[in-house]
Amino acid sequence: MIHLLKNINSPYDLKKIEINQLPQLAKELREFIIEVVSTKEGHLGASLGVVELTIALHYVFDTPDDLLIWDVGHQAYGHKILTGRKDVFHTNRQLNGVSGFPKRTESIYDPFGTGHSSTSISAVLGMAIASHLKGDNTKNHIAVIGDASIASGMAFEGLNHAGVTNANILIILNDNAIGIDPSVGALKEYLTNVKTNKKWAKNNIIKALNFDYSGPIDGHDIKVLIAELTRLKKIKGPKFLHIITTKGKGLKKAEEDQVKYHAPGKFDKITGELSQKSTQNVPPKFQDVFGHTLVELAKANKKIVGITPAMPTGSSLKFMMEEIPERAFDVGIAEQHAVTMSAGMATQGLIPFCNVYSTFLQRAYDQVIHDVALQNLPVIFCLDRAGLVGQDGATHHGVFDLAYLRCIPNLIIFAPRNEIELRNIMYTAQLGLNHPIAIRYPRGTGEVLDWRKPFEKITIGTGIQLKKGTDIAVLSVGNMAKNVFLAIDLIKDKNKIAHYDMRFIKPLDEKLLVKIFETYKTIITVEDGVIKGGFGSAVNEFMIEKEYKKNIKIIGVPDKFIEHGQVEELQKMSGLDYKSIAKIIKSFL
Structure with a gap:
């Protein structure tokens, strides 16, 4: 059998392959991603789910002249491999190696950096308007966005504007019903109805926003994808293609446990079994100390509620969602909403623990100032992944929080040096502060094995x-x-x-x-x-x-x-x- 992938170093090489050979290429591309990620680690499930789409996009469109944005960049591994980075892909997320996300300085095939979600529609619309102003009305502008990312407010802002333009854009909704954790909210339920009921598909919200809507179609049928993309390429104005995919496609374990295999660490490339790490005599992760402590506090204090924007597993709010589900809320990829909803809760006497990654709280900066600090509402911000976080790189390092929060009046900022200090400041915060507080702690494990100590109150402002x-x-x-x-x-x-x-x-x-x-x-x-x-x-x-x-x-x-x-x-x-x-x-x- 001829190995197709070894001869592909650019989309130009890809276009030389016969359409009936593309399923074989998809198989090889999946195997290549699994081979590398199983030993080098990285984001797995998202890229496996869009292998056919990735091939079809580069087969039909003329990248890099046609502009292609991946939102979020977790799903761009196949894209990187097909666009000249195959031979260095083993350096993915390593020092001086390939970035885990699309990056403008890395390749002309990455027209926009996407380490945070829900930015693609606004960016691609800006590009399309720029092309029009420059007199180029033949260029295509494509954004691939997931069903979790499209629920963000910024994505809706982009859709709202794009629908009243004649911009030559194509929005592809990669609908697999999961982001990092399962997608949530009314939009998720709506998309489920669209997939299962033809009446919904004919009269849907995307059409109401003046998009040429097509789908849903099978995102793993490469011939159907190519036929539909070829048709849409000839249509001008804002277009929307709804595709259905399976996250982790091609690796049984990744399909069965899509949360764990989002970024599984090292695993067996044949069986998918995760490499076992000894947890004996290992301190807990800071996020788990937060999660277990919150449950402990919430059981004793009925006013406590937990809020996270789409990261219940990554932040360990999942523990409270399992034990006290009526007081724990995953609001989806909506950091602004998470912060202001927490503020609303605080006005009514609840004690909200708003749990956000440090780098993602940047997306809700106005809400922290205007809706929380200005009104001096005692929201408790628990900022996970503070400091340098490692292989996710510049988009994910939580290194700006001390600087961007320190200038805000009324806001207390605390950094625990260990797990016990984290527990004690969480305990102190729920006793009744008169100000909002930000508690920032790092990714990974701490230092203390025996961390479940009796709570002690910390005097605010003491070293x-x-x-x-x-x-x-x-x-x-x-x-x-x-x-x-x-x-x-x-x-x-x-x-x-x-x-x-x-x-x-x-x-x-x-x-x-x-x-x-x-x-x-x-x-x-x-x-x-x-x-x-x-x-x-x-x-x-x-x-x-x-x-x-x-x-x-x-x-x-x-x-x-x-x-x-x-x-x-x-x-x-x-x-x-x-x-x-x-x-x-x-x-x-």
Whole structure:
């Protein structure tokens, strides 16, 4: 048998293949994705589900002249392999390797970066309008968006505008009834009706928005896809194609457990069985400490509710959804709605724990300011994946939260250094704060095995001393305390170095800071957020305001976007690893 994929390095090569050979190519492409991801890890199910669509799009359209956007980029692995990145695909998500998401600087076939969801329709409409203004009315503009992503408010904004234009765009709805977790909401139920009832298909919301609607069609029938895309290519104006796919298609385990196989880690490429990792004597993930603690608190306090925008598994709100489903809410990919709904709940005396990834809270910044902080509503933001998160790269690092939140009046900001501190601040927050609070914690495991300690109330705005010293004070926040401990262990004159966990980025413990500035010659701050405007900046502002004249060094994420790689590699690049911290401390001795 001829192996087709090995000879394809671009869509130009793809177009040389006979249509009746394309199912074989689809099989080979699936096998290639499974082969690489089984050993190198990455996002699996989404890309397996769109193999036929990926081939059909590049077969019918003239990419890169025709512009193709994948929303979200989880599903773009096949696209990358067919567009010149096959030979380097094994470097996917590794340091200096291929990005896990479409990236403009990586390839001319990636016209728009899509690491966050629901942006494709607005972007492709902007591109289409630009083509029209430049006099090019032959170019095609295609966006592939999932049924979870299209439920976002931004996607609706794009559809609403596109429907009153003559823009030459094609929106392809990849409907598999799941994002990372199962899709939720009335739109999901509506799409289910469209799939199963011809009356719904004939009179549907997409047609009402002035789109030329077609479908639903089988997204795994490559000949049907090519025929329909070829037909739509000749039609001008806004078009909408509804396709039905199965996430994880081609790997039985991935089809059966679509949540787990979204990004399964290493697995057996034949059986799909996940590689077993020993959990004996391993501390829990911070997200699981959050999830279990929330259930514990909610059982004792009937006012507590949990809210997440489409990440119940990733954030571990799933524990509360399983045990207290009437008070736990997955609102879909709708961060703005999640924040303002939490604010509404707070006005009525409920205690909302709004659980959002740090990088995704950026999408609801106005709501944090206008709907929560301005009204001083005691919403409890639990920001998962704070700091450098690893292989997902620049779109997912939670490094801006300290800077973008610190400038907001009324908002308390806390970074626990371990699991026990996370539990205690969650306990403290639900006792009745008069302000909103943001609790930010990292991805991955903590340090404490015996973390289910009795709750202790934390006094707001207080730091603690972890180690005494005579000359230098190192001030850390969050889990950076661990790297500081390791750094101090490398230094011969340990007795000269004091270490403080400041805990609160806002309000700062000014009484403690006065003592620190009056005692030590040099102050070093350490944070896993951006240097510009973050915790170190706050300490520097304090020094200037109080007119202290001391040596101060701020260690944090530099003023650039950090790409993908292992967390340890990225910390080293950023000067946040313990060896780099130790080197800086030594330079002041």
